[in-house]
């Protein structure tokens with residue numbers, strides 16, 4: 186439902202919106218085909234967008250998710266031609282499977298609504314963010330936007346729904362950036378082109394995700410780690426990993442990770458490794474940087 190806004194409201198000097206990034210623990214790609222996925226918000230890795238007045242309306246670039254998010258917001262408010270400009274400050278690396286496009290869009294939509302002092306409910310925010318995600322990913326499952334909007338871990342099933350849960354596991358997740366741009370759109374297309382051949386691998390990924398949910402529930406980090414490594418092997422068979430990710434996964438396992446896998450769309454991007462202690466997580470993060478990772482982050486899963 187559209188909302189007619191009163192332009193008299195547009196008096197603020199600037200509008201601010203923030204959003205956090207995300208990481209997929211299990212279920213990338215298979216989530217596009219209706220299998221469950223488990224993803225976590227990365228609440229300390231944030232994007233901020235600031236909207237300020239401008240002399241001329243923004244030029245619409247239909248290939249940019251950010252521009253799409255801003256224009257979709259202006260359109261929703263029925264003020265497409267209102268002159269504003271924007272500035273993005275992001276700690277989320279772009280195209281690394283950490284939800285940069287979804288986080289930037291969400292921050293921008295929040296900033297536009299803040300600038301015009303308009304209320305923004307969660308459903309409208311998600312609907313507008315997914316319009317921008319279609320530009321970024323063509324056929325997004327909606328997982329990225331949903332996780333960037335959630336403060337807790339989620340289990341997500343496309344077109345069915347999601348549930349938020351508290352991930353409380355005595356373990357740490359090391360996230361390592363290969364430094365190579367991920368190619369979500371291409372990876373999703375690559376899977377699609379395999380048609381029936383991919384179905385059993387996607388089914389297998391869905392099966393691992395369901396088992397991982399049980400392992401999380403049982404607080405069984407060993408089993409979760411094994412399922413992550415099994416998923417990685419299946420994602421390799423699906424053709425969506427890359428040699429750099431495979432190398433970082435192997436390094437993590439060789440240095441005592443309980444499990445490791447690529448995360449997100451793939452063909453580059455990040456890997457994640459499940460580790461039992463903070464000390465081990467720091468050691469593995471150091472090793473991963475020595476072995477080519479351009480950046481690493483550590484998430485405590487017991488918070």
Ligand code: MEV
Nearest residue numbers: 213214325326328449450
């Ligand atoms: C991208 O972050 C995750 C994928 O499963 C695509 C999607 O869910 O839309 C590869």
